[in-house]
Amino acid sequence: MGYEINRFQQEINKEFICPICQGVLENPQQVSECEHAFCKACIDEWLKRQPTCPVDRKRISPKDLTPVPRILTNLLSNLEIACDNANYGCTTVVKLEKLPEHLRECYHSQTPVQCTKGCGITVPKYKSKDHNCVLDLRSIVEQQASSIAKMQSEINSLKASGITEMQTELTEMMVSGLSHMQTEITDHTSGIRFLKECMRSMVGSNPQTRLQFMLENEDFLRSLETARVTQWGSMISTPNDDMLEGIKSSLTENGCPLHLATELIEKATEKHWPSGLSSLDARQLNREQCEKYVAKRIPGKQAVLVLACDNNHVPENLIMDPGLVMIFSRGVE
Known part of the structure; x- marks a missing residue:
């Protein structure tokens, strides 16, 4: 799929436009016979569905595709394009050939990176400098506590309308689990180890959560x-x-x-x-x-x-x- 036209700083020649996605050619390929050019990803996907040129409908196959001439590649490389992270505050404009290099260093990048301080949380690159393991893990704990509180409220509502003996036992188990969790939070107020154990305690009350999946497959992940x-x-x-x-x-x-x-x-x-x-x-x-x-x-x-x-x-x-x-x-x- 090609680059969006509105990201470029100059008027784009129609020869640089992919007829399939209507974006500026990305990794272009051309049909050797008719010389129509397309993004490689676009034409590959097109040929999976119908073996014809999208422009003149002549019958073609993947073996008929070749790289575009070097002069077209050079012209595309020199086009000036806005950073992928323009919507997040980056004002950098670079030549197309320099875009991958810039994105690896861009401060505004939304690319996820994993914390190396111990908590393992994944955050956008631009937030990594301000990431606080304890605060962010505590936020996860609070979200899980909120989910449990909501479940408790729903169970109480069922009890008020007359629940079965099995539901009564479930309520008692939930109350016991919440009490145990609250005791742990009171006794331990800091440290990543405490927060992780607290998360495990809450997962025990709701075994279908995605958090449980992370804990059960921790070594593999x-x-x-x-x-x-x-x-x-x-x-x-x-x-x-x-x-x-x-x-x-x-x-x-x-x-x-x-x-x-x-x-x-x-x-x-x-x-x-x-x-x-x-x-x-x-x-x-x-x-x-x-x-x-x-x-x-x-x-x-x-x-x-x-x-x-x-x-x-x-x-x-x-x-x-x-x-x-x-x-x-x-x-x-």
Whole structure:
């Protein structure tokens, strides 16, 4: 998918526009016979659906695609483009060929980075300098406490209208668990270890939370490095069986429980993905949201693991439990 035209500082020649996505060409390829040029990701996805040139409808196949002439590549490289983080305050304008280098250093970057001070929380890069382990973990604790309080209120409402003996026992167990948690909070007022134990205590009262998933798979999740996807257009939405088997093997070899690896791989194609990712048009429409994913690199593969427990900040139509396996032909750092 190409670059948005309104990010450029000069008028864009129509020869630089991809006929498919109507953006400025990104990693361009051309049809050798008719010389029509397209973004590589766009034309690759197009040819999966129909073997014709999008412009003149002549029959073509992937082997008919070649790189564009060097002069076009040079002209594109010299176009001046605004930073991807312009909406977050960055005013930098660079030549297109320098954009990846700038994004690696941009202070306003929304790229997620993992805290190295001990808590393991993932935050946007621009917030990392101000990140406070204790305060941010305490915020998570408070959110979980609020959820438990809401559940307690609902149970009390059921009790007022006449609940069964089993529901009464559940209420007593909830009250006991809350009392135990409040005692721990009173006795321990600081330290990451205390906060982590407090989180474990609360998860015991609500075993279906995403927080429980993090704790149950802590060793495996810690073994994964945070990843950055630079070429979203290279996503392989319908991987073959060999690809999927290779990803599954990598997951299990690096400590992923077999049942979890099996579940992730069974849902690793677009037909199983949520509505915001289930088609090329949907993914193009939600590309900006996808760039906010917190992703983990699957070792040795051009693939990432996007877990629901790491991505509470994205819309529900772009994530599902326990997470998504996304495979790319390139562009995973």
